[in-house]
Amino acid sequence: MLIDLHCHSKYSNDNHLEPRDLISRALDLGLDGVCFTEHHSMEASKPVLRVELPPDFVVLRGVEVSTDCGHLLVYGVADDSWNRWGRHNHLNLSKVIQRVHNLGGICVPAHPFRGWDSLGEKIYSFPHLDAVETHNGMNGLQQNDRAIQAAMKLGLPGVGGSDCHTIKQVGRAVTELLNPIQGMEDLLREIKAGNSRGLIGPDLSRSG
Secondary structure, X not given: OEEEEEEOOHHXXXXXXXXXXXXXXXXXXXXXXXXXXXXXXOHHHHHHHHOOOOOOOEEEEEEEEEEEOEEEEEEOOOOHHHOOOOOOOOEOHHHHHHHHHHOOOEEXXXXXXXXXXXXXXXXXXXXXXXXXXXEEOOOOHHHHHHHHHHHHHHOOOEEEXXXXXXXXXXXXXXXXXXXXXXXXXXXXXXXXXXXXXXXXXXXXXXXX
């Protein structure tokens, strides 16, 4: 099962990508689902729940958090109650991880070796991460390779996502899941069990 686990729409307030168009693109690429990870807020992606979906296509919602050590993907929280600190600042990474875990969610460093918005070598200083985004569609090959090596050293599963902000970026990197899922609870189970890995997405040169 292939899911793009790192997608941004117009509800991230930094692009104009309509959720309906994003989902349509994912379907054209043969993906089985997407996850909207709007910046700062889980609740920002609520409107995507109104999009009519074909049978068996999975739409999930997470959030991309800006922390004092880089961006963090959070999956498995129900709303914005994880955020006790406010929207427009860089939150303390350790406190966010603790809070998300207390709420039953998981934490995955986004594009960990991309630059100023990434953990970099600090990834080895935080023992409670749940997975690593090994494949990010906006990364270069070397940046993804370093993330793959970090996941191996830390003994963590990998995930992949396009980090899309435009229609042509959808699906550039994806997560392959060993078992099919129907919702967020299933996704958390598969990642925690190590049944996920990041991949480069379908060849967009054949799809417009």
